[in-house]
Amino acid sequence: MFEGFHSVxxxxxxxxxxxxxxxxxxxxxxxxxxxxxxxxxxxxxALVCRDEADYDKFDQAFAAYFQxxxxxxxxxxxxxxxxxxxxxxPPLSPEELAALPEYDLEQLxxxxxxxxxxxxxxxxxxxxxxxxGGTSPFGQGGEHPSGMRVGEGASGRGQAIATxxxxxxxxxxxxxxxxxxxxxxxxxxxxxxERKSRRLELDMxxxxxxTAANGGDIEIVERxxxxxxxxxVLLLDAGGSMDPHVRSVQAFFSAMKQGGGLREVEAxxxxxxxYGEVYSDMALxxxxxxxxxxxxxxxxxxxxxxxxxxxAPRELFSPYGSIEYxxxxxxxxxxxxxxxxxxxxxRVWLNPIPENYWGESTIRAVAEVMPMLPMTVEGMVAAVQxxxxxxxxxxxxxxxxxxxxxxxIF
Amino acid sequence: xxxxxxxxxxxWTGTPSYIADESLQAIVNVAVGLGRPLLVKGEPGxxxxxxxxxxxxxxxxxxxxxxIKSTTRAQDGLYLYDTVARLNDxxxxxxxVRDIAQYIKLGPLGEAFERSQKGERVxxxxxEIDKAxxxxxxxxxxxxxxxxxxxAETGREIRASLRPIVLIxxxxxxxxxxxxxxxxxxxxxxxxxxTQLARICRVHHPDVDEKLLAAALRRFVQIRxxxxxxxxxxxxxxxxxxxxxxxxxxxxxxxxxxxxxxxxLLKQENDAQRVFRATLPRR
Numbered sequence: 185m186f187e188g189f190h191s192v193x194x195x196x197x198x199x200x201x202x203x204x205x206x207x208x209x210x211x212x213x214x215x216x217x218x219x220x221x222x223x224x225x226x227x228x229x230a231l232v233c234r235d236e237a238d239y240d241k242f243d244q245a246f247a248a249y250f251q252x253x254x255x256x257x258x259x260x261x262x263x264x265x266x267x268x269x270x271x272x273x274p275p276l277s278p279e280e281l282a283a284l285p286e287y288d289l290e291q292l293x294x295x296x297x298x299x300x301x302x303x304x305x306x307x308x309x310x311x312x313x314x315x316x317g318g319t320s321p322f323g324q325g326g327e328h329p330s331g332m333r334v335g336e337g338a339s340g341r342g343q344a345i346a347t348x349x350x351x352x353x354x355x356x357x358x359x360x361x362x363x364x365x366x367x368x369x370x371x372x373x374x375x376x377x378e379r380k381s382r383r384l385e386l387d388m389x390x391x392x393x394x395t396a397a398n399g400g401d402i403e404i405v406e407r408x409x410x411x412x413x414x415x416x417v418l419l420l421d422a423g424g425s426m427d428p429h430v431r432s433v434q435a436f437f438s439a440m441k442q443g444g445g446l447r448e449v450e451a452x453x454x455x456x457x458x459y460g461e462v463y464s465d466m467a468l469x470x471x472x473x474x475x476x477x478x479x480x481x482x483x484x485x486x487x488x489x490x491x492x493x494x495x496a497p498r499e500l501f502s503p504y505g506s507i508e509y510x511x512x513x514x515x516x517x518x519x520x521x522x523x524x525x526x527x528x529x530x531r532v533w534l535n536p537i538p539e540n541y542w543g544e545s546t547i548r549a550v551a552e553v554m555p556m557l558p559m560t561v562e563g564m565v566a567a568v569q570x571x572x573x574x575x576x577x578x579x580x581x582x583x584x585x586x587x588x589x590x591x592x593i594f
Numbered sequence: 595x596x597x598x599x600x601x602x603x604x605x606w607t608g609t610p611s612y613i614a615d616e617s618l619q620a621i622v623n624v625a626v627g628l629g630r631p632l633l634v635k636g637e638p639g640x641x642x643x644x645x646x647x648x649x650x651x652x653x654x655x656x657x658x659x660x661x662i663k664s665t666t667r668a669q670d671g672l673y674l675y676d677t678v679a680r681l682n683d684x685x686x687x688x689x690x691v692r693d694i695a696q697y698i699k700l701g702p703l704g705e706a707f708e709r710s711q712k713g714e715r716v717x718x719x720x721x722e723i724d725k726a727x728x729x730x731x732x733x734x735x736x737x738x739x740x741x742x743x744x745x746a747e748t749g750r751e752i753r754a755s756l757r758p759i760v761l762i763x764x765x766x767x768x769x770x771x772x773x774x775x776x777x778x779x780x781x782x783x784x785x786x787x788x789t790q791l792a793r794i795c796r797v798h799h800p801d802v803d804e805k806l807l808a809a810a811l812r813r814f815v816q817i818r819x820x821x822x823x824x825x826x827x828x829x830x831x832x833x834x835x836x837x838x839x840x841x842x843x844x845x846x847x848x849x850x851x852x853x854x855x856x857x858x859l860l861k862q863e864n865d866a867q868r869v870f871r872a873t874l875p876r877r
Contacts, residue, residue: 203776207628216627218620226617227624234775236635236782431822 421491457517478527612648636783639828660702668733
């Protein structure tokens with residue numbers, strides 16, 4: 185029963201193995217799952233999903249299988265990521281501005297999805313679509329997609345499909361920027377526990393050994409507690425192009441500071457690119473020479489840079505490239521980054537802008553010097569792996585194959 | 595309707611005080627029928643822990659609870675060998691020190707197995723499994739699969755003959771290992787919708803004034819919709835809030851313009867200010 189469903193689930197990105205699928209069929213055979221589609225939906229979801237982040241994928245697959253909806257194409261996903269991560273507000277003409285308030289986000293998204301469907305079916309180029317629709321949502325940046333109800337009421341086939349089409353669980357996908365707690369959990373993996381603390385704890389095995397050697401008279405042995413020795417130097421871009429990402433940077437920063445249990449977290453700021461000095465305040469007033477930062481790096485120190493790495497090429501490659509008033513540095517920014525790279529063997533660059541944009545020349549150049557990862561929970565977890573020296577395992581994620589439509593599968 | 599085929603248990607349909615929607619009922623029955631642990635996640639206050647109590651109550655089975663702390667080890671759930679007591683007894687000769695069995699204390703998991711060995715089916719709640727070390731769930735895999743273990747000190751084997759019904763809750767503080775997840779049935783409890791919330795409130799406050807309930811709910815939903823709250827108020831806070839409102843005899847109409855007992859709902863200073871700014875009329 186439902187053989188094709190298994191492959192649709194896998195195409196949607198769920199890791200449904202033979203074992204899981206056998207469980208589903210077993211539950212169906214033994215009558216554990218009732219005959220209603222809604223019950224089939226919720227129980228199957230309970231058996232094949234392992235995280236609420238999977239629910240969205242499941243909903244898509246369910247809608248695709250039972251209602252012939254399209255699995256998202258890479259184009260659709262890219263556009264969705266534009267909607268979810270507004271980049272900057274392009275200048276709008278007064279007419280455009282006037283037209284803007286008439287759409288709320290929900291309508292916009294609906295419009296988008298409809299356009300998108302047309303587009304994938306006709307296999308058009310995307311220029312028309314991006315040209316007209318593309319500018320308006322940028323003005324609405326930072327909204328949550330949770331309110332979206334696409335496809336509701338469209339089904340005469342029962343509640344479950346409508347639920348699936350609504351995709352209520354999109355917020356739980358793990359490739360979006362999430363709250364600090366989850367980031368803190370990721371950061372916690374950076375720990376390097378060493379017995380270097382001044383606080384002592386009871387050393388049980390040694391106490392027993394000494395006590396036994398003493399003929400049963402108890403002798404207490406103490407040893408230093410295990411403490412996290414990992415340090416982090418944070419370099420944060422405070423440039424104007426980072427404005428749309430302030431919230432995610434803040435979340436990340438507080439996760440680092442409070443949640444990680446790290447031995448030391450030092451934060452410095454820069455503007456677009458690092459030059460001869462970094463600043464210990466966001467207003468870029470208190471200077472600290474870069475040389476001081478790179479001179480003596482204690483062991484277990486990790487460099488984490490946060491920025492969009494998106495700038496005019498001359499800001500990165502030319503001498504005196506800084507556009508900041510009062511900053512003159514003969515050395516091009518890219519060389520300063522190389523200095524940092526040499527001083528910090530453990531380093532990553534977290535970029536809040538979506539990976540689709542990473543083809544930009546300055547971003548590519550920075551990524552060559554600093555291992556670059558997206559500033560999402562997923563990216564943060566990968567970044568910690570890189571910092572722990574297990575980078576190869578996560579290094580290159582294989583680009584996903586374009587989605588075939590359900591018609592191609594069956 | 596679902597049938598719990600592998601057991602003589604009736605299908606679980608919630609309890610008078612625990613309201614479960616159809617899909618949750620179906621999932622619980624599938625987990626029971628398949629004999630797999632049910633892993634429950636969800637926002638705080640959505641009734642993850644209470645679900646275990648409700649399952650036990652609904653199926654009329656005894657409930658064993660195992661609350662996990664950051665220092666809990668998998669071994670603690672099986673049994674503890676109290677060496678200190680034995681050492682103490684050896685010095686002062688109170689008991690028969692050669693009888694090791696008396697120093698073995700079964701943990702919650704061990705007890706669940708032992709009771710089911712005697713033919714008694716139990717519900718076991720493993721609460722907040724993510725609090726423990728990252729490797730903790732993996733250490734439990736074998737015991738949960740085989741439903742038996744051996745006490746090394748005495749050589750006694752404890753083997754469950756009826757699978758206990760295992761419910762596990764997690765707050766997603768740590769990611770759980772894949773091998774563990776593969777063995778579980780997973781359910782994410784969504785935050786209830788307004789009608790469901792009203793039903794839950796009426797269970798806890800059976801004689802509540804409908805006008806007050808409606809006003810409170812409207813306010814509550816409004817507060818939860820405020821952007822960027824660090825901690826959204828949950829169902830349990832709503833129930834407490836309703837209790838405070840009733841105790842002080844506040845009129846439903848008053849809720850339109852003020853937010854009495856805001857501290858019951860909002861536990862963070864910033865959140866409270868954000869809510870005031872977003873939802874209260876300006877003076």
